[in-house]
Amino acid sequence: MSLLDQFAAFFAALGGILSHPSNWALLIGSSLLGIAFGALPGLTATLGVGLLATLTYSFDLNTALIALLAMYVGAIYGGSYSAILLNIPGTAASAASAMDGYPMAQRGDGGRALGLTTTASLIGTIIGMLALVVFAPLIVEMALQFTSYEFFLLALFGIIIAGTLQSSDLVVKGWIAGFIGLALSTVGRDRLMYYPRYTFDMPALDQGLEVVPVLIGAFAIPQIIKGLRERSVLRQMQKIGRIVPDFGVIVKNLKHVVRSSLIGVGIGAVPGVGEDIAGWVSYGTAKASAPNPEDFGKGEPAGLVSAETANNACIGGALMPLLTLGIPGSPPAVMLLGALMLHGLTPGPMLSIERPTFLIEIAAIMVLAACAMWINGILLARQVVKLLRIPPSLFLPVVAVLSVLGSYALGLSVVNLYLMLIVGIAAYFLTEMHYPISALVIGVILGPMADENLRRALMVSQGDLTPFFTRPVSLILISAIVLLVLVQTPLYRRLRVRAGIGMSKMFGRRG
Amino acid sequence: MEQQTPEVRLRKADFWTALVILAIGVFMMIEALGYPLEGSYAGVRNVWYVSPALFPLMVAGMLILLSGYLLLNAIRAGGARAAITELAEGAWGTAFRSAIDVWIVCLMLAAYIVILVPRIDFAIATIPTLFTFLAVYYVERPSVARRGLAIFLAIAVLLLVVTAAGFQPGSRSAGFYWRDAVVFGAALAQIAFVASTVWRDEEAWPRLRRSIVVAFVTPLLLSVIFKYGLIVPLPAEGLVVEIMERIRYFRF
Numbered sequence: 077m078s079l080l081d082q083f084a085a086f087f088a089a090l091g092g093i094l095s096h097p098s099n100w101a102l103l104i105g106s107s108l109l110g111i112a113f114g115a116l117p118g119l120t121a122t123l124g125v126g127l128l129a130t131l132t133y134s135f136d137l138n139t140a141l142i143a144l145l146a147m148y149v150g151a152i153y154g155g156s157y158s159a160i161l162l163n164i165p166g167t168a169a170s171a172a173s174a175m176d177g178y179p180m181a182q183r184g185d186g187g188r189a190l191g192l193t194t195t196a197s198l199i200g201t202i203i204g205m206l207a208l209v210v211f212a213p214l215i216v217e218m219a220l221q222f223t224s225y226e227f228f229l230l231a232l233f234g235i236i237i238a239g240t241l242q243s244s245d246l247v248v249k250g251w252i253a254g255f256i257g258l259a260l261s262t263v264g265r266d267r268l269m270y271y272p273r274y275t276f277d278m279p280a281l282d283q284g285l286e287v288v289p290v291l292i293g294a295f296a297i298p299q300i301i302k303g304l305r306e307r308s309v310l311r312q313m314q315k316i317g318r319i320v321p322d323f324g325v326i327v328k329n330l331k332h333v334v335r336s337s338l339i340g341v342g343i344g345a346v347p348g349v350g351e352d353i354a355g356w357v358s359y360g361t362a363k364a365s366a367p368n369p370e371d372f373g374k375g376e377p378a379g380l381v382s383a384e385t386a387n388n389a390c391i392g393g394a395l396m397p398l399l400t401l402g403i404p405g406s407p408p409a410v411m412l413l414g415a416l417m418l419h420g421l422t423p424g425p426m427l428s429i430e431r432p433t434f435l436i437e438i439a440a441i442m443v444l445a446a447c448a449m450w451i452n453g454i455l456l457a458r459q460v461v462k463l464l465r466i467p468p469s470l471f472l473p474v475v476a477v478l479s480v481l482g483s484y485a486l487g488l489s490v491v492n493l494y495l496m497l498i499v500g501i502a503a504y505f506l507t508e509m510h511y512p513i514s515a516l517v518i519g520v521i522l523g524p525m526a527d528e529n530l531r532r533a534l535m536v537s538q539g540d541l542t543p544f545f546t547r548p549v550s551l552i553l554i555s556a557i558v559l560l561v562l563v564q565t566p567l568y569r570r571l572r573v574r575a576g577i578g579m580s581k582m583f584g585r586r587g
Numbered sequence: 588m589e590q591q592t593p594e595v596r597l598r599k600a601d602f603w604t605a606l607v608i609l610a611i612g613v614f615m616m617i618e619a620l621g622y623p624l625e626g627s628y629a630g631v632r633n634v635w636y637v638s639p640a641l642f643p644l645m646v647a648g649m650l651i652l653l654s655g656y657l658l659l660n661a662i663r664a665g666g667a668r669a670a671i672t673e674l675a676e677g678a679w680g681t682a683f684r685s686a687i688d689v690w691i692v693c694l695m696l697a698a699y700i701v702i703l704v705p706r707i708d709f710a711i712a713t714i715p716t717l718f719t720f721l722a723v724y725y726v727e728r729p730s731v732a733r734r735g736l737a738i739f740l741a742i743a744v745l746l747l748v749v750t751a752a753g754f755q756p757g758s759r760s761a762g763f764y765w766r767d768a769v770v771f772g773a774a775l776a777q778i779a780f781v782a783s784t785v786w787r788d789e790e791a792w793p794r795l796r797r798s799i800v801v802a803f804v805t806p807l808l809l810s811v812i813f814k815y816g817l818i819v820p821l822p823a824e825g826l827v828v829e830i831m832e833r834i835r836y837f838r839f
Binding site for chain 2: 131134245246248249251252255256258259262266268269271273274297300301304305307467469470472473474476477478480481484485488490493494496497500501504506508509510511526527530531534535538539
């Protein structure tokens with residue numbers, strides 16, 4: 077498609093969406109719901125997208141995507157409300173926003189801080205969208221050259237990198253979580269020979285584990301148990317004041333905005349690594365590069381703008397591997413993948429051939445979702461803030477009921493509920509023991525891709541393993557996996573320490 | 588029992604999880620070895636590289652390898668010693684009590700999902716569940732929590748016993764509606780009993796009142812949204828759905 081055609085398709089998609097008044101209501105409503113999900117401590121963007129996926133699965137794909145993306149964008153931004161006003165990030169993505177947002181609110185600038193995050197989030201989302209539109213076709217072009225060898229290794233790489241980067245304790249726990257996900261994906265009849273694996277003669281398991289109940293279980297149940305167990309007490313909320321989109325401060329911090337957007341897109345594109353890391357990395361970079369690092373943490377607008385721009389730019393980045401390779405870039409993107417699969421759409425390089433304008437349609441929805449978020453943020457923030465007075469112990473049981481109904485509604489099977497419960501309770505205990513659940517979920521999603529492509533690749537080569545090492549992209553992926561694993565070994569750490577000692581001796585002698 | 592550092596606590600957990608994951612890996616491998624590796628399956632000649640066992644064997648192998656490493660690490664870091672000492676001292680009771688809220692939430696979710704939802708009209712199953720959750724975690728009065736939870740669990744156990752005894756009426760039959768009505772009556776009795784303990788408590792009573800409203804409005808609203816808005820059948824449709832249908836079609 078030429079650039080002109082792309083613009084035409086973009087405006088046609090925009091016009092198509094806006095020509096239906098029901099879409100306006102859906103955009104504003106879903107965005108507002110997203111902001112509420114993001115703002116309320118105990119609810120997350122991932123959970124919001126997951127629950128909305130179950131509510132919108134009877135809609136047509138475009139309408140469902142409008143609701144889901146508006147929810148996603150709104151929820152990532154909404155986390156800043158409680159971060160700024162209560163010093164409790166509503167979502168992990170907004171943890172860095174509390175560093176400077178809360179001190180601003182303490183000195184009576186809560187409204188200004190909210191106005192800044194609203195505008196920064198709008199800009200971040202738009203830049204993320206632009207990156208998606210520019211880079212996704214390049215990735216697709218490359219991915220279209222991929223064969224089964226590369227797809228198998230890509231799935232393996234996705235699990236290893238997600239496990240490595242998300243593990244808050246030992247890296248091996250991240251990898252174990254990923255492989256547990258792969259193990260779960262093997263349940264059911266295999267797709268090549270239709271042979272039943274781990275079904276224990278139960279017909280309900282023949283089709284394998286339904287992805288969405290697994291996702292809802294993995295993300296909702298731990299959140300519900302944790303929220304109720306902690307019996308969190310409502311904190312005193314800071315005064316808001318007038319909410320103003322302070323464009324002057326945004327322009328003054330333009331370099332932070334641009335850099336944070338790029339960081340957000342880059343981090344979002346890494347499989348399984350979410351908006352929280354983007355926010356922190358961007359905040360850290362802004363602090364390190366600022367002439368006044370001592371002001372960070374004391375209500376410096378640059379810190380707030382950096383964190384909020386990055387976490388929203390991360391959305392475009394996270395959609396990049398999702399739409400081009402079928403590998404979700406962040407936990408909410410995992411849910412989005414589940415929703416797309418529900419609508420019979422399999423993201424990957426073939427998507428651009430099957431639906432050439434799909435990426436452009438997504439871009440149009442993202443722009444509208446960002447605008448809806450901005451309008452809601454500026455006009456309705458005061459109303460949303462009132463929700464922060466609701467204690468988690470009042471709404472989490474309602475979320476539990478919604479999760480049950482949502483999981484059931486997808487397959488109309490009670491087995492889905494049992495699956496959700498078992499996965500949810502296991503996920504809670506694994507989370508408590510610092511196993512990253514996103515890696516597990518990515519394993520469940522990428523398992524079929526890895527299984528089928530491994531066997532297809534070996535079928536093509538008649539059981540010969542050498543093509544894995546002779547194809548250039550395969551070799552790059554194998555090298556990346558080996559490198560990722562090697563740098564975690566004690567041998568590498570010892571070598572690095574010795575190299576460090578050697579270097580310091582060398583420089584010491586010179587000095 | 589001496590105070591453990593967070594690091595030791597984590598390594599102790601690693602010790603147990605590594606053992607469990609190791610067992611899962613071994614089980615997966617033994618099971619996968621029973622799948623056709625070579626030879627003929629369903630008239631198709633099989634070779635190792637298209638075998639349905641290939642991927643599970645690979646995953647099981649990795650799980651065994653990684654959990655083995657985790658186990659070794661836990662042993663080296665003192666996690667195994669802490670775990671075995673705790674086991675020998677019978678300190679499991681303390682650990683259980685410290686996580687009592689986790690067990691309560693899990694138990695209530697299990698009772699709701701496994702016992703109530705498949706058997707009772709969705710709204711009627713949800714009312715006592717939501718009310719109990721709110722009574723335990725929102726009202727925050729130990730007497731309310733204890734009574735609410737005890738009655739809820741009694742309802743679930745009785746339902747299980749009745750079902751196990753062979754009372755399994757068909758959907759939308761008279762027996763089904765009677766069972767719904769009995770559970771609804773029990774839920775009302777639960778609410779009344781719990782309310783009677785705090786209605787003079789100025790702080791707890793407004794919370795309990797709010798809990799009652801949420802417990803009734805939420806399931807009714809969700810039933811209408813899913814049944815008529817999204818056209819999705821509810822897990823079990825009984826008394827409430829029958830009443831809604833009659834209202835909808837003026838079938839009185």
